[in-house]
Amino acid sequence: MNNTVEIKNLTKTFGKITALNNLSLNIERGKITGLIGADGAGKTTLLRTIIGLLVPDRGEISTLGFNPVTQKDKLTPFIGYMPQKFGLYEDLTVIENLTLYADLKNVSHDFDKMLEFTKLAPFQDRLAGALSGGMKQKLGLACTLLGSPEFILLDEPSVGVDPISRRDLMQMVREMINPETTVLWSTAYLDEAHSFDTAVVIDKGKVIYDGKPNNLGTTAQEFESKVIELMGGYKQEVSKIAENYIMLKDIKDCTVEADNLEKKYGSFYAVKNNSFCIRRGEIFGLLGPNGAGKSTSFKMMCGLAKPTGGTARIMGIDITKDPERARSNLGYMAQKFSLYGTLTVRENLEFFASAYGIKFKNRASKVQEIIEVFGLKDFADQKSEELPLGLKQRLSMACALIHNPPVLFLDEPTSGVDIITRHDFWNHITSLAKKGVTILVTTHFMDEAEYCDRISLFYNGETIALGTPRELKEKAGAQTMEETFITLIKESGGK
Ligand SMILES: Nc1ncnc2c1ncn2[C@@H]1O[C@H](COP(=O)(O)OP(=O)(O)OP(=O)(O)O)[C@@H](O)[C@H]1O
């Protein structure tokens, strides 16, 4: 049998939403197939249906020769599945998680290669719950690959993984599998698609391309524009969010200021001597590898984590002394989805509108307006935990903006977001900055770094370079931001 998966006329609906629409597809054995598609295109539903976690409404499906609906028990031992939110044991250490998964799969405790690839060796005794977002992602992948399953399904494994490690991820998978292994890898990173053997593009529950990635374009750019075209192209709209802002003017100096900020866990410095001043209307990017200390900095600057040294000021208000007043000027989008999962999209927005003090009489219209701006209309009555990752991100951004804050903190707003929506997000971000909103943002997409006015390159808890994208490129003697990132990190001692 040459195909690991054979699907004919598969349909799966959730209430009014058709996630898979009469979809037919074969997935070849021994190949790495990339599954590419916009948020809500049906990627996760397809993966879950293939392994019998969801029952289709109609259609035929065969996975490794089994019917995943009626023979799920027989199929499961051959499957390695990494969902978007992988089930790590947060109270166990890195090494204990690996040991537990190895025991469950009955394989040896030989983790050296895994630890090397994931760069987790120095942190093997740290609790999984205390890892950064990207470090968790890498540990999840390592656990999935243990025992070399015959069919590996990875749901957006590179979300939140830094540009250096992202290169290693594909190599790690290639080295850990054998020639008969089939891999199905869903992604929102189009630049990754060139390294797949086969690329499958899905849109609105249907396959719109299935073939060699090279046929989509010979260069990464050409490829990218072809996929964008297949997905319906960029929207060219003015940002309605920014339109509603009154031009912010009064503050002249730093609107956001970090002053020798420090966070120590035991003898480990997550953040050390971090100082910067962000001016009104500036887009300030915090860039750095996984575990560099970006989220820790954000949390301290929002008053959600107590600094062990130094302080931060938002619009001149000391966050350690008057956290509530400082926070009222702030919209914060956390890296980890932190809204109320059991509330609907609309209810979450209503909750934030009232929490931020929007008057009752204005609330409903404000909520409706932001639902429209962020394209959430069709999902307004869905529970937020049921949304695809990219839509969760849209909702989180909408909640952060509902009270028109003068300062916006965005911790990886575009991780897991498709390329068209990413474009949209940045349209809002740059338009808001023009209205005088101060923005602190992190990203692992190096093309997005170019939109920042200034960048602080962060590594091992410290700023190793600070300047405009152009200044940093000159410093590194590099053409692209990706090269700049890699060069400057390596120069400062990173692998
Ligand atoms: N409670 C904790 N105890 C020990 N170490 C911690 C704790 N919380 C965070 N750390 C460590 O602090 C470091 C910085 O983590 P942080 O989440 O700030 O990284 P990050 O730059 O946001 O990375 P990513 O790009 O993966 O999101 C990591 O090594 C992390 O494991």
Ligand SMILES: [Mg+2]
């Ligand atoms: Mg982070």
